[in-house]
Amino acid sequence: MKIYGQTFASRLMLGTSLYPSPKIMTEAIKASGASIVTVSLRRESGVERAGQGFWTLIRELGLTVLPNTAGCHSVKEAVTTAHMAREVFGTNWIKLEVVRDAETLQPEVYGLVEAARILIAEGFKVLPYTVEDLSVADKLVEAGCQVLMPWGAPIGSGLGLNNRYGLKQMRAHFPQQTLIVDAGLGLPSHAVAAMELGFDGVLLNTAVAKAGDPVVMAKGFALALEAGRLAYEADPMEARDMAAPSTPMLGQASLGGL
Amino acid sequence: MKLIVNGEATPSEAGDLAALLRELDLADAVVATALNGNFVPKGERGLAALGEGDRVEIVAPMKGG
Numbered sequence: 240m241k242i243y244g245q246t247f248a249s250r251l252m253l254g255t256s257l258y259p260s261p262k263i264m265t266e267a268i269k270a271s272g273a274s275i276v277t278v279s280l281r282r283e284s285g286v287e288r289a290g291q292g293f294w295t296l297i298r299e300l301g302l303t304v305l306p307n308t309a310g311c312h313s314v315k316e317a318v319t320t321a322h323m324a325r326e327v328f329g330t331n332w333i334k335l336e337v338v339r340d341a342e343t344l345q346p347e348v349y350g351l352v353e354a355a356r357i358l359i360a361e362g363f364k365v366l367p368y369t370v371e372d373l374s375v376a377d378k379l380v381e382a383g384c385q386v387l388m389p390w391g392a393p394i395g396s397g398l399g400l401n402n403r404y405g406l407k408q409m410r411a412h413f414p415q416q417t418l419i420v421d422a423g424l425g426l427p428s429h430a431v432a433a434m435e436l437g438f439d440g441v442l443l444n445t446a447v448a449k450a451g452d453p454v455v456m457a458k459g460f461a462l463a464l465e466a467g468r469l470a471y472e473a474d475p476m477e478a479r480d481m482a483a484p485s486t487p488m489l490g491q492a493s494l495g496g497l
Numbered sequence: 498m499k500l501i502v503n504g505e506a507t508p509s510e511a512g513d514l515a516a517l518l519r520e521l522d523l524a525d526a527v528v529a530t531a532l533n534g535n536f537v538p539k540g541e542r543g544l545a546a547l548g549e550g551d552r553v554e555i556v557a558p559m560k561g562g
Contacts, residue, residue: 254562255560278561279562280559281557282556283523283526283528284503285526288526291526293557294557306561307561323530323536326538326539327558394562422562444562445562
């Protein structure tokens, strides 16, 4: 999987939130084989210093870190958060989220495009959390986004690919861009479906973190990504409505049937 | 002087952002700062003067999806 010129062996980006414990998070990340983990910025207290311990844990993993702008509803919030993330995490990568409301967490695409333009002009490598709308994708690509991350379904819903046709169209219209399904996956079969459509990768969090056994689920997703990608590369057969025998009819013994 | 630090009213004697971080025991911490909604880079905290009612945000790495 290529992200702004860098190649990653794993097609999985994994979130670091919602795990039962830091230990399970670490084990799940390792089991997933993910090369990239997502992180955020939150208020820090001098008493608890919770962020300092978390950062030590993440750095020890030695993986690529992708900070997000989760929770931002406006261009200004998202741009300011990106500036803070660049300083703290020492990266110009940003998973750009500008959301409409807390109920749907749907991308607010007008603000998203505007924030992407501003940040790319400032040298950021923007990975936008978007919808599968082609016109919005056009604007993001025009702004300079080499990666597009449409949602599969609302964040944390576990519904899978709500609009498989739309995602397929997106792949067809943007062959040069790295396409990653971000959000809404619940099962490895959803990840297989995304990969079979030709997507370059998936970004997950809740599906792994909220599984009864996150470590086993992480491994399940890793295998799913591999299986789905191989299926895409193998050029699957066309589906058909009628049966077609796989065993040759020629040479079948005549045993009294019609 | 009273500041609003991370959304909470906080009494402070700090003249600037760098001094506030020392006051809050966060001088050595990996954090980013904003003053009244505007990002203040680490190197400019000493120049960011604080006044009554200023809103300060101090953020650090945290889990995220």
